[in-house]
Amino acid sequence: MPRRKLGRMRVSPPDDQTARRYLRWMPGKRLYENPGSFPQISSPSLFGDHRPLEIEVGCGTGEFLCHLASQNPDANFVGFDIHKKSLYKAVRNAASKDLPNILFVSADFRLVYPLLPDSSLRAIHLRFPDPGMKPRERKKRLFDRRFLDESFRSLQPSGRLLVVTDHQEYFEQMLTLSIEDGRWLTSHGVKTHSPDEERPVSRFERLWTSRGRPAFWITLQKPAV
Ligand SMILES: C[S@@+](CC[C@H](N)C(=O)[O-])C[C@H]1O[C@@H](n2cnc3c(N)ncnc32)[C@H](O)[C@@H]1O
Numbered sequence: 001m002p003r004r005k006l007g008r009m010r011v012s013p014p015d016d017q018t019a020r021r022y023l024r025w026m027p028g029k030r031l032y033e034n035p036g037s038f039p040q041i042s043s044p045s046l047f048g049d050h051r052p053l054e055i056e057v058g059c060g061t062g063e064f065l066c067h068l069a070s071q072n073p074d075a076n077f078v079g080f081d082i083h084k085k086s087l088y089k090a091v092r093n094a095a096s097k098d099l100p101n102i103l104f105v106s107a108d109f110r111l112v113y114p115l116l117p118d119s120s121l122r123a124i125h126l127r128f129p130d131p132g133m134k135p136r137e138r139k140k141r142l143f144d145r146r147f148l149d150e151s152f153r154s155l156q157p158s159g160r161l162l163v164v165t166d167h168q169e170y171f172e173q174m175l176t177l178s179i180e181d182g183r184w185l186t187s188h189g190v191k192t193h194s195p196d197e198e199r200p201v202s203r204f205e206r207l208w209t210s211r212g213r214p215a216f217w218i219t220l221q222k223p224a225v
Pocket of ligand 1: 058080083109
C-alpha cells in the first residue's frame, strides 16, 4: 500500500484571521531549547476556561477531532501534527463549522511533553499512527515507553488513551508495551469497521476500511485512584 501517496494534497494556508483563531506554531528548535516559552497544553491557557481537555496526537486533516468537538461543546480539543498541509485542512474544517472549542498545533508531539500538566487530560487519541516503512523509521515510532509514561502522567484519574491502527505488527507491539507497563486497565480488540460505531472515521480510517483492512484498537484507562 503506497502510504506516502495518501499524504499528497493541494491546500493553501488559511487566511490570517482563521489561522490566529485555530492554529498555533511550536517550532521544534525553540520547543526543544525553551519549552517554557510556550503556553501549557491546558484549557485555561489555550481556551481561557476550565472545560475538560482531550487531545489527538497526529490529527492529520482533523476530521475525527472536529467531529468530537462539534458533538461535545462542553469540552475542548487540541490536535497536534507535524504536517503543515494536513493542519491547514484541519483548520479549514474547524472554521467551516465555526467551532469554538478546538485548536490545532503544528509541533512534533514528542517535544510537547514538558508542556503537558500532570493529571489534566480527559483523553488522548492516537489514530492510525505512522508505522514507518523502513527499519530505522520503525525505531522512531511515536508509541514507546516514554509516550506511555507521559500519557499516564498527564491523564487525569480514569482518563483514557485510545489507540486505533490498521497495522497488526504495530498493534501487537503497542499492546505488549501497554500490558508490560502494568499501570493501566487495558482492553483491546479488532473490528472490520469502526472500533467505536458511534464515532466518526478519520481520513485514514476511511481509506483503510474501504480497502477491507481491519482496525485494531487498544483502550488504556488510568485507574481512578
Ligand atoms: C497516518 S496519519 C493519521 C492521521 C489521522 N489520525 C487519521 O486517522 O486520519 C499519521 C499522522 O501523524 C502525524 N505525525 C507523525 N509523527 C508525528 C509527531 N511526532 N508529532 C505529531 N504528529 C505526527 C503525521 O504527520 C500524520 O498526519
